[in-house]
Amino acid sequence: MKSSPKFGERSSASPPQPFAYLQAPNAALYGRVLDVFAEARERFIVHLRPEDVAAELRSKVDGTPVPVEAVGGALDQLVDWGNLRADPDTGRVTSVEDFHRARFLYQLTRHGQAALQAVAVYDEALGRRGQLQSVALADIAEQLAALLALAQEKDPDPAKAHLALLALADRFGSLADNAQAFMASLRRTIDFQDGDEEAFLAYKDRLVEYIERFIADLANRGAQIADLLTRLNAAGVDRLLLAAAQREAGDAVPEAGADGQEAERARLAASQAALTAWENRWRGLTDWFLSRSSRQPSQAKLLRGAAVSAITSLVNTVATLNERRGGRSDRSADFRALARFFAQAPDDDAAHRLWRAAFALTPARHLTVDAETEAAWQDADLPGTTPWAQAPPLEISPRLRETGSYERRGRPTRVADRSAARQMLAEQVEREAAQTAAARARLATGGPVLLSDLAGADGLDPHAFRLFLAVLGDALSARVPGENESSAITGDGTMEVRLKLVDPDTVVRIPTADGVLSGPEHVIEIIDLVSESSTGGSGPISLRSLTPRVTADAAGRASR
Template sequence: MTAPDDATTRLTLYRYVSGAEQTVEYLAVMRLFSSGLLIDLSATEITDRLGGQLDVDTVEDRCDQLVRWGNLVRSVRDARVRTIADWQRARTRYQISKLGGRVHRQVEELLATTEGAREVARELLAGTADRLVLIRRLATAEPADPEKLAAEVTTLFGNQRTFLDSLADFYAYLATVLSRYDLAGEEYATFKGVLLDYVDLLGSDVGRHAPLVVDALAELQPHLPAVLARLATLPGLAGGTAVERLPGRTGRDWAEFGSWFTDGHGRSGPERLRSAAEQALGQLLTNAKRMVSSAGTGLSRRDDLLRLASAFSACDDETSHRLWASTFGAAPARHLSLGIEDDDGHIPPSTSWWDAPPVDVPVTVREQGDRTARGRSGRVPDPGLDRARLLAEAEAEAAARRAAAAELTAAGRLHGARLSPAARDLLLDQLAAVVAVDQLLTGPSRRSDADLGLTLHVEPGPDTVVDSSDGRTTVHGLSLSITVGT
């Protein structure tokens, strides 16, 4: 945690992209220093790499300013030169600072980010519970393997950070879109589908996997001191509190990790996710009510007409004609040829008004000037029906998986068994999860699925051959069997 004065000082690192008039020049200089590791350049070398876009004096001024802001530091490397002129050109060299490099990576990431929605990395949540179980086993395994344990811990925390960042970006984008007053028509229909399908899918994934993660964390909690002790045996940077450690190396990191799934200092992450989905759905219904009310009564242009009348009263005749033509589009027509016209039945823009067929104007507009939409407004669709459909599809899929699991457990030893395609696919999914954890499979391994209530045992041995109605599956060099329970 930095002090308030230090935090204010560090904010000057963003000056070269926020408050500087020569932002383009600063960005070009910082990109040179961020293009590799331990880049050490002088003003002359920077000028040469920029292709002569800036002169040496300008580059030196920009680098000196970046040094004052903290983005660059002066290099202490002695330049080997042959003449005094070469020494004068190379006497001052620069390198990028640690915080300056991190800020510039953030800037480049921001410049490359699109304005559209960002997909949530929900697939990372599915393997979190399995990785916690593997970490618990590695913490108590003998002989100890700290390197593998460190790899699993770093992957766990990296996946969680990616998931939370993508989740925050998605809901921030959703909030900016739903707050728009002009959201209507096809855009409204698109984001209605996003809420009903994608948001519901996110809620279902979190609701299904969060309890498994909570149980795995509870089982890992007694072994956390052993995990931290084995991670502390790995070689690393020495330097006390000034060293920025990788995530998962302290008890505080694990407490913050578990607080998202449990309670922490407020509502848990799944509860906040459900609350955000309900709030977004409420905003969607508010937009629907607004569209229904505006379609029924129309929009008043009284204030616009009064403002136009006051403008007419304050200008001369010539200006009034120009104002009239500009406001109502009554300027003379200019017919430009746009190339070869396609014979698709549409009137091309180059056709004169005199030659074009008349436009069909509704009777109410032609005779009464009434632009009110006729007919009844469509009812706002009930999201409960779609939610019930999605739940029914999820229950059917879960029932099919349970039936396939029951078929596998009934088979037991899988060599020579005849399985349905669904049971065969479930077996391959479980085997893929085992291989993802241990690709070598030099000894016995197993994979437990708490949802289906089965355990896959994998041992090096003779081939396992499984027959199905759509073909034969052979697993070379592995003996597979299924038992009930975890």
């Protein structure tokens, strides 16, 4: 025959319901009681008595006393839901009567603690606006440098590797979560989902400056972090991940009743699970800063693009608000307001005056003022409130008074002949197009060649060198970190360049009329798509449309 549970114990037949207090009639009191237990746990206090909970509640609610009976009822209900556990309080027993009296110590259960953490995370996610953490980028780079130093050691310390990986995972997780929350809150701000236009206009300049500063830090630190990740993968980061996983598995609690072999299998399983988790974290970190291919860019690159788009959206939003505040109104609203004015007019004469004023039926005079009249008005220096009758007279032509129109005397202005200027512009366009076609023909390799053999003995002329910098910048910017080959088509679609790194230690020099370009040896192939197109391609273009897009690597190696 089943025995009913004792007072202070929850029935094992009923499953725990740690979130039931959120929808209970007295949810506010239950929440405050659980907050008292959560704060006590942070002070490393595990057990609380009902009078302790009542005292904490009294100190939190403006000194208003909370009855101990109400607190006791709330504690018993939380025990029934599984949030708390009640243990007999035998520390204050002084007699047999006290022993039989129901006295309990209460503490949070695993279910209650998990429910509190879940509610806290939910509230934090709703209220968090996020931030772009430039300091986190520096911390990540510092931790990666420390890991690289450990990976290069013959026998790295597992404790140092584990602590460095923990710090790296914590900082990276904070960076990713805050960046995601910030971009989401920024989108709500731009779309005015928060409904606060005044606040948006007040801090828009600081917001744009903040985003621009983060974009610059992300570009600089991102390149450093990408280089450290590449070197760590080459140095063997798997050893550090395995050491951290084994160190975590060594702290696992042994199962009850397990023999030596079962304990060893459990330890190996825990080590494998920890290793899988660390490999997954490392893959996430790598994908955040390293692009897998041109179709799978890194998350840092996507974040930079989203931040740049956010700046553009902010500017457009500010322009929209300025137009909205610039006096533009709805025509239908104006007519409705005018109809109310007519309805409120005291008599017909007032309505007629309103009609003439609203629709500008009063005759207007378009006058031509000569130099003498304008000088007289400037010398008078009259305020804007001066009546017309007291202002200096304005002399007008009798012809204007009689006919309502005025014609200036003298010959009409001659139409300028711009045929010579147009001819000069056409010749300049043809000349630049010929220079571009010649530079394109000069750079076309007809097959793969070494970068050192591209210039030849005579070097490159300024036009060919400028075009070469443009196509080289396109090829270098299209290269994925960790790969040695890249290809790109210029923005105008006239040339295709293919680049392959030969030896990063061999430095070649290309002499030009403007200076010397130095860099590592590559195999390069430049294809003139215009000459190979059967339809004639897109035709020649002007050199002014070829903006040299030299990457940081190429610009740093160029010298005059």
